Amino acid sequence: MIRVQNLTKYYGERLALDDISFNVEKGEILGLLGPNGAGKTTAMRIITSFLMPTRGDVWVADCNMAENSLEGRRHIGYLPEAIPLYTDVTVRSYLEFSGRIRGMDSNHVKTRIDDVVELCRLEEYIDVLIGKLSRGFRQRVGVAQAIIHEPEVMILDEPTLGIDPIQVSQTRQLIKDLGQEHTILLSSHILPEVSMTCDRVVIIHEGRIVAEDKIENLSTIITGSRSIRLEVQGPAGEVTTKLSNIKGVRQVRYEEPHHFVDCPPEQDLRPKLMEAIVQGGWILLGMEAVEMSLEDIFLELTTEEYDEDEEDIFVEDEGDVEA
Amino acid sequence: MKNIGLIASKEFRSHLTSPMAYIVTFVFLLITGTFFSTYLTGTGYTDTSIAGFLNPGNLLLLLFASVLTMRLLAEEKKMGTWELLLTAPVRDSEVVLGKFLGSLGILLSMLALTLYYPLLLVWFGDPDIGPIVTSYIGLILLGSSAMAVGLFASSVTSNQIVAAVISGAILFALWFVGSAVALVPANIGELLAYVSLMHNFGDFTVGIIDTRAIIYYLSIIALFLFFTIRSIETGRWS
Numbered sequence: 001m002i003r004v005q006n007l008t009k010y011y012g013e014r015l016a017l018d019d020i021s022f023n024v025e026k027g028e029i030l031g032l033l034g035p036n037g038a039g040k041t042t043a044m045r046i047i048t049s050f051l052m053p054t055r056g057d058v059w060v061a062d063c064n065m066a067e068n069s070l071e072g073r074r075h076i077g078y079l080p081e082a083i084p085l086y087t088d089v090t091v092r093s094y095l096e097f098s099g100r101i102r103g104m105d106s107n108h109v110k111t112r113i114d115d116v117v118e119l120c121r122l123e124e125y126i127d128v129l130i131g132k133l134s135r136g137f138r139q140r141v142g143v144a145q146a147i148i149h150e151p152e153v154m155i156l157d158e159p160t161l162g163i164d165p166i167q168v169s170q171t172r173q174l175i176k177d178l179g180q181e182h183t184i185l186l187s188s189h190i191l192p193e194v195s196m197t198c199d200r201v202v203i204i205h206e207g208r209i210v211a212e213d214k215i216e217n218l219s220t221i222i223t224g225s226r227s228i229r230l231e232v233q234g235p236a237g238e239v240t241t242k243l244s245n246i247k248g249v250r251q252v253r254y255e256e257p258h259h260f261v262d263c264p265p266e267q268d269l270r271p272k273l274m275e276a277i278v279q280g281g282w283i284l285l286g287m288e289a290v291e292m293s294l295e296d297i298f299l300e301l302t303t304e305e306y307d308e309d310e311e312d313i314f315v316e317d318e319g320d321v322e323a
Numbered sequence: 324m325k326n327i328g329l330i331a332s333k334e335f336r337s338h339l340t341s342p343m344a345y346i347v348t349f350v351f352l353l354i355t356g357t358f359f360s361t362y363l364t365g366t367g368y369t370d371t372s373i374a375g376f377l378n379p380g381n382l383l384l385l386l387f388a389s390v391l392t393m394r395l396l397a398e399e400k401k402m403g404t405w406e407l408l409l410t411a412p413v414r415d416s417e418v419v420l421g422k423f424l425g426s427l428g429i430l431l432s433m434l435a436l437t438l439y440y441p442l443l444l445v446w447f448g449d450p451d452i453g454p455i456v457t458s459y460i461g462l463i464l465l466g467s468s469a470m471a472v473g474l475f476a477s478s479v480t481s482n483q484i485v486a487a488v489i490s491g492a493i494l495f496a497l498w499f500v501g502s503a504v505a506l507v508p509a510n511i512g513e514l515l516a517y518v519s520l521m522h523n524f525g526d527f528t529v530g531i532i533d534t535r536a537i538i539y540y541l542s543i544i545a546l547f548l549f550f551t552i553r554s555i556e557t558g559r560w561s
């Protein structure tokens with residue numbers, strides 16, 4: 001349903017997305033998990049064609065978003081991180097505009113508004129000015145505008161950011177319910193959120209995909225390994241065998257000219273590796289820990305459930321004068 | 324077309340709910356009305372024309388067009404609704420035209436409210452109708468051009484004040500470049516006169532409809548609407 005291929009995005013000199021590819025199958029809920037600033041929002045903005053990629057392609061419902069963007073956009077319901085609300089109109093007229101601008105005729109919008117208002121539990125607020133609503137209700141209006149035109153694909157950027165715990169669990173339930181009929185891509189920096197709502201997860205860090213797996217395997221990903229890169233002068237095959245036999249080593253890969261040794265994070269195996277290489281009579285040209293391991297990335301993720309109180313919660317001033 | 328109408332009517336209604344349109348219209352009517360009446364009394368009611376209204380009116384129109392247009396796109400960017408508009412199945416050009424026509428509606432309403440000046444003249448005197456009609460045509464063209472410039476300024480920033488300053492600067496530069504005509508050699512002066520908002524406006528006030536002036540204003544409108552569309556496209560690529 002969504003196909004992302006070799007997506008790269010530079011903001012000026014800064015690399016925001018580095019050659020990422022992933023698919024979201026029909027009816028699937030895919031979580032895009034990563035710390036703040038990992039590139040989740042950029043990826044979503046490119047998929048929705050709000051931004052153009054520097055390189056790479058995106059297909060949504062078989063439409064190439066570079067060539068046939070208008071048709072592709074019809075299939076997408078998008079909830080950006082900053083909920084796109086006009087504060088000077090009522091919930092009803094906002095939803096009416098959101099539906100019409102996506103090509104619905106006015107009669108269809110009117111009947112559909114009743115459905116989404118019920119689904120998002122906004123019945124009592126339908127004729128209230130959006131500027132008067134609290135953050136939690138604004139977020140529901142945001143979800144409502146994303147589903148009003150019954151899109152096949154929903155893209156939700158941090159859908160539970162800044163709302164209270166009860167509303168968080170309600171929103172997650174809503175996402176799960178929607179997932180039965182829609183294909184959903186959601187982003188989050190909160191680990192339990194993704195594991196609770198999604199079928200599959202793509203972990204993204206500093207613009208790159210570092211892991212991708214079914215949610216059941218998430219725990220194995222987390223307790224994964226630390227990788228050490230070696231450059232050894234000697235017969236590659238023999239080196240690989242010898243290093244694999246060291247106690248504690250999980251796996252050895254050879255990608256010329258380097259050996260990558262995966263070991264448990266709690267154990268420093270470097271002295272043993274060194275020893276084995278010297279014993280074999282080979283020459284060690286280099287050894288270093290490779291980048292960030294998944295554990296480190298997860299440390300940057302929010303692993304606790306409700307610790308968002310400290311985040312800046314941006315709520316518009318109610319008496320906001322529209323200049 | 325449907326999308327343009329949708330965005331235009333949304334824009335027009337949103338103007339009506341914000342205090343800014345009322346404040347601008349109130350101040351516009353207050354100042355032009357004062358000038359209109361002092362001009363009439365100053366001439367001892369011998370010149371029954373709308374010259375008193377036109378003279379500050381044309382410059383005020385530029386100023387207030389900047390104020391009315393500054394929020395058009397800048398506010399959408401600030402509020403995040405920009406993402407809703409640009410990810411909806413709508414062309415960038417439709418967004419721009421919709422915004423332009425919606426705010427033009429406000430400008431035309433504002434000008435319509437000044438129609439009581441000529442009505443007073445007709446009621447109490449015997450004014451020359453021709454120049455009044457052409458003056459209004461001129462004001463509409465001038466105002467529309469100013470709106471297009473303002474829309475462009477609003478597309479390059481998410482700060483409304485910055486947008487107003489940019490459009491004000493472009494508009495006053497295009498206006499006062501006309502004042503420099505006499506100071507430079509004739510061939511350059513002719514060129515300056517042709518690109519000046521001021522010079523092209525002159526004929527309308529004396530009852531002349533010059534096709535060149537009409538083409539000039541329409542070109543300014545088209546050019547700045549085009550710039551706005553390009554500015555939005557550039558935003559997607561940056």
